[in-house]
Amino acid sequence: MAARNSLGGLNRNSDDRFRVFAILVVISVVLFTISCREAGSGIISSVQGAASVIVSPVRGAGALVTVPFQAVGNLFSNLTAGEATLSELKAENERLIAENAALKEADAASERLEALLGIQSSYDLVSTGARVISGPTDSATSSIVIDKGSLAGIEVGMPVTDSMGLVGQVRSVTPTTATVLLVTDERSGVSAMVQESRAHGEVVGSAAGTLSLAMVTPELTVNEGDLVITSGLGGVYPKGLPIGVVTSISRAEGDLYQTIRLRPVALTGAFEEVLVVTEVSQEQRATAEEAEEAQGQEIGDLAQATDADGPGDDEGESAPEGPSES
Amino acid sequence: MIVNDQNQWQRQCAALAVICALAQLLVAPYLAIFGGHPNFCLIFAIVVSLTGKGSAALVMAFFAGIFFDLTATTPVGLMAFELTVVAFVLGFEERDRILEEPVIAYRDGCIAAIAAEAVFQLALAMVGQGGPFADVVFLRWLPAAFLDCLALVPFVFALSRPKADGLSLGVTGRTSNKGRRLKL
Numbered sequence: 001m002a003a004r005n006s007l008g009g010l011n012r013n014s015d016d017r018f019r020v021f022a023i024l025v026v027i028s029v030v031l032f033t034i035s036c037r038e039a040g041s042g043i044i045s046s047v048q049g050a051a052s053v054i055v056s057p058v059r060g061a062g063a064l065v066t067v068p069f070q071a072v073g074n075l076f077s078n079l080t081a082g083e084a085t086l087s088e089l090k091a092e093n094e095r096l097i098a099e100n101a102a103l104k105e106a107d108a109a110s111e112r113l114e115a116l117l118g119i120q121s122s123y124d125l126v127s128t129g130a131r132v133i134s135g136p137t138d139s140a141t142s143s144i145v146i147d148k149g150s151l152a153g154i155e156v157g158m159p160v161t162d163s164m165g166l167v168g169q170v171r172s173v174t175p176t177t178a179t180v181l182l183v184t185d186e187r188s189g190v191s192a193m194v195q196e197s198r199a200h201g202e203v204v205g206s207a208a209g210t211l212s213l214a215m216v217t218p219e220l221t222v223n224e225g226d227l228v229i230t231s232g233l234g235g236v237y238p239k240g241l242p243i244g245v246v247t248s249i250s251r252a253e254g255d256l257y258q259t260i261r262l263r264p265v266a267l268t269g270a271f272e273e274v275l276v277v278t279e280v281s282q283e284q285r286a287t288a289e290e291a292e293e294a295q296g297q298e299i300g301d302l303a304q305a306t307d308a309d310g311p312g313d314d315e316g317e318s319a320p321e322g323p324s325e326s
Numbered sequence: 327m328i329v330n331d332q333n334q335w336q337r338q339c340a341a342l343a344v345i346c347a348l349a350q351l352l353v354a355p356y357l358a359i360f361g362g363h364p365n366f367c368l369i370f371a372i373v374v375s376l377t378g379k380g381s382a383a384l385v386m387a388f389f390a391g392i393f394f395d396l397t398a399t400t401p402v403g404l405m406a407f408e409l410t411v412v413a414f415v416l417g418f419e420e421r422d423r424i425l426e427e428p429v430i431a432y433r434d435g436c437i438a439a440i441a442a443e444a445v446f447q448l449a450l451a452m453v454g455q456g457g458p459f460a461d462v463v464f465l466r467w468l469p470a471a472f473l474d475c476l477a478l479v480p481f482v483f484a485l486s487r488p489k490a491d492g493l494s495l496g497v498t499g500r501t502s503n504k505g506r507r508l509k510l
Contacts, residue, residue, distance in 0.1 A: 017414070020381040024388045024410045031395075032403030036453050044402050051396035055351055062352035135355035138398040139362045139443065139470035140450050172399065179399055186457035207361040207461035 049174035052145070056177045059134040059145060063272075112273055115163030123238060125161070126279035128152055132272055133177070142185040142209065143168070146274060149176045157236060159277045165242035165265035166190065166230060167274055178276070183243065184209045184264060191233040192243055197221045198293065200231055203243050203262065211244045211262040218258055222249055228262055231286055238277060238284035332379075339374055339386060342481075346370035347393060349477075361461075362469025364477045367394035368442055371409040372435040373481050375417035376424045387413030404449050412438045428486035432478065439474035443467050 035044045116129060130148040137145075148154050150173045160167045160180045168188065171181040181188055184205040192203040192213060199220035201213045213228055226246045232239025244262030251258045350366040357364055371387035391406030398405070416438055423431040447467045450456050457466075 017380050017384065017417075017420075020384050021410065021414045024384060025407060028388065028391065028403045028407035028410060030403070032401055032407060035395075035401040035403055048396050048402055055397055058348070058351045059355075062355070065352065134351075136358070136361075136363060136399075137350065137355050138365070138394070138400055139447070139466045140398070140400050140455060142361055143399055186461055187455070207457055207465035209361070 045172075049172075052174045052179075053149075053176050056133060056145070056147065060131075060147060063131070063133045109272070112163055116273055116275055123240060124281075124284070125238065125275060125277050126281070127161075127275040127277045128154065130154075130178075130274055130276055132274060141171075141187070142182040142205065142207070143171060144180050144182065146178050146180060146276070147176070148276065149174045149178050151175045153278055154178045154276055155278075159237045159241070159280075161241060161275050161277065162266050162273070165244075166237065167266045169236070170276065180274070183266070184211060190237060190243060191231045192228050193231040194220075194222050194246070195227040195229050196223070197226070200233070200293070201260070203228060209264075211264050213244075213246070213260040213262055214257065216258050216260055217256070218251055220258075222246060222258065222260055224249065227265075231290065232284060233286045233291060235280060235285045238280050239286055239290075240284075335377065335379055338377075338485075339382075342370055342373060343386070343390070346390070350394065351397065357473065359469035359473060360465040362466050362471070362473055364473035365394065365405075365439075365443070365470065366477065367391060367405065368409060368412070368439055368474055369478050369481060371413050372416060372438055372478065373424070373485065375413035375415075376431045376435060376482075377422045377485065378417050378420045380417070380420050383417045384410060384413050400446075400450060400455065401453060404446065408442050408445055412442055424482055424485045428482055431486075432482045435478050435482065436475040439478065440471040443471040443474065 031044065034042070038045050113129075128148055130146040130152075132144050133147045134145040136143050144167075146154075146160075154170060154173050156170055156173055158170045160170060166183050168180045168182040168185070170178050172179045182205065183190060183203065186204070186206050188203075188205045190203045191200070193200045194213070194216075197220060199216050199222055201216040203211055204214050205211055213222075216222060224246050228243045228246065230237040230239055230241040230243060242265045244264045246260055247263045248261040249258055346366040346369060349364075354363045354366060367390040370390045374386050374390075375383045377383070387409040388406050391404075391409035392402070394405040394409075395402040416434060423434075444467055447456065447462050451462065456462055
């Protein structure tokens, strides 16, 4: 009798479990469908934004907690810099080392802020400073969260820089925070050009955090060490912001374009303070001549593609797309 | 005895939820291999379902997924769906598998983590948020799954120890395997 009761209870539990499972699956699928359809504006996006606002103090605290570890990291770098440095530092007591690390952090922060002000004035950027409060929280995108949102005038699509160069673009905004898609994300695309040769292309990222300059034909000269900057085409990014330095150039047999790898100039993975460019003036956009020049390079690309494929051989042929900004 | 065991399990889950939520917000962003980050919400769902408390584990896993969705940049509902399925599959036996057979429980947890991360990336690709296939596989899915498996170790280890006079994760109280069996 007891065994029968026990089995009956087990069956009831299993039934309940199936029922709860079915309900939760339906709810989550409905939420997922609505969320995908909303595309960033709707009730679920608002709730997501509100949640982001609620957890932002915790994220901010997390960023603060990591500062001492970064200081220790800097200290470790110094300790391993050389034997002489190592022996000198060993002679100091713990309190002085800790003080030294703290002072170095303050000094570094001051230098970073000065550098940000420097890039702001150098490029005449209309911008707002913000502090990075979190790195990417999921394995889906390469993004960071900053502590400024729509209340500070931040809008989706605004470019973000650090003291060295382009960091990325604002992807979503809440009243007090914003998520920035890094230029190194594989979904990022920035219209760019090589500063020396003015060769136009599109800088694209990868999941590994590397950058490459795409759509540059072989006849355009690109050398290792060349600086790649934003071209200003499309009017999203101000013209002339450094993106990366060319580290390697190659071209396989039959390839239409060169394979150009870049080293990002922005302090990828170590952002602390950034500038959000809130306005791009007419002078910071590409001029009509530059747009024509880029267009001319595209026409050249198309002509070369036709030549390479041979007359009459149009199977699978397509005109290469021009550099685009997302 | 059953009530005591149930209360203890609830306290344990509450402590685990707080730890995993904080880890998700504070640790996960700074712990990465390539583009992969550990998912502590997934770990919470795995652990809770492996300790086996039927519908309650399902509900907790669902809300862990909602928490992840709301604090991440992905569509809401995806992780909630995944964690509900994970909890349903792993918790099918409705017994404390971590306490009774920790190695097998860990193995199953790892398989669930690898599968969940794969489905996550696949679903993102289907809604247009994926990247190139090789990048997604080698730079996001596998590193994230590896970190999940690694992060699962301390949780399984802590919960697999006998808890006669106390409980891991800082929760105190008496429990016994007998009580758990009575519940089943």
